[in-house]
Amino acid sequence: LTLGGKAKFMIANVLAATLAAYLQGFKTEDISLSLQTFIPSAAQTPGRMNIFEFKKFKVLIDFAHNPSGYKGVEEYLSSVEATKKIGIIAGVGDRRDEDIRECATIAARMFDHIIIRQEKYLRGRTEEEIIGLIMEGIAASGKTITHEIISKETEAIKHAINSAQEGTFITALSDVVTNAIDIVQEYLDKENEDGNV
Template identity: 35%
Template structure:
């Protein structure tokens, strides 16, 4: 067990709505509990029909917190949870530096994490017992993409508030934020960006309106020089109105739309989700000519990769995360070479000509033909032709 490992100093446990409803909370108490938001997701499942009912489930996390409850002050339902917890401290997180309640909370020596606008950008600041602690410029956090990914700015603020409330040093908090990014290695399925093609690909597991809106907003801030292309889907067990809302949030934001379904239909017919998305897009003003229905995820992704051109931006909402990432990596744009190398595994084979040396000469050794490299766990070596008997 993680909590029994003597080397573990701080453990952060995600407590999902589904697990709470199925089996209850997996622990009796915690030092710190946090609720980041209450969004219209998973409604209609297990007797939860409204966001207010969902909030009652989510607030259990802060009800059992003994030291600090960390709450989103920009979300009304989260803000109301402050009155439901007996934690010794309340820590509000807000991206609004003019938040009236948080201002009063700070003046009363309460704890808060605030995004403050300054001449050099947006500063994440911690307030605690009358102290004002500038923590880190938001744009210096890799996961925020120079501050453009507002949802990850907020996530970073929560991470800071939780860690600070658990006694983690400011130096360690800063180091953690400065070294965490959204690469596939560190955060698979969460805003993974692949830019070794002539176009940029953003892959994300967003599957509810709030997550989709965050990614759509991000793509707008990225200001692609070419077209914006979208591969869109929604889980089959979501309410019809939630699926239509997902499509509405994307309408008018992209030049081309590819509607697909997940591998697991979750009770839907084979083409039901992509058709529902298409109809909702059209109802929100998208031209039918700019929409394609390609139900299978792999086919939809392949089509989007094949149609992307120089400087385009491709946003893919993904279901099979590892499979799709490999498909993106392995894709070879027709008539163009990728701008970077994509090793398939730690022991992958990579071939290419040497750079920085005159062709046919390397380290004093002469070669008559183009030199090829193999890169694997042992390092890099020259590829030689196989010997024949």
């Protein structure tokens, strides 16, 4: 669950769940067994640190959509070895301007290249307005980073996978988890069937 202790926010989650179970009267042996046998996956925990391992690169899908979630992913990615880290991000329209900007600033710190996409959850804003706030956040990072805009999430994920090189680590911070998981799983199944993406 903690990805070998690398996902510190997951350690906090496990500790809280363990304490709650203990206070409810569960035996420590049962708690331990539950923690050891609950394997995070797209099936059991969709959108929660789902990692897909391809032959030459990896894809992480996480439902992070606020600064706190982005910081958790950033902390995890700081321990990940990769030749290039690509992030697929979007802004959610009903967040405060500063939250959208802060998410983009954090994204600029943790990725080498950002794909901005925006097709869902505009919630009263225009796509252009949200992308503008994201661009301001990227600029505020002070880091020179490449970026591109691909509005549709499905196309953004396909583009990232098709352009991935040896050692790339792609992270999709997605608000449409099922679509993202389905697309990545389809590519992984195809690789397993015929040996290439």
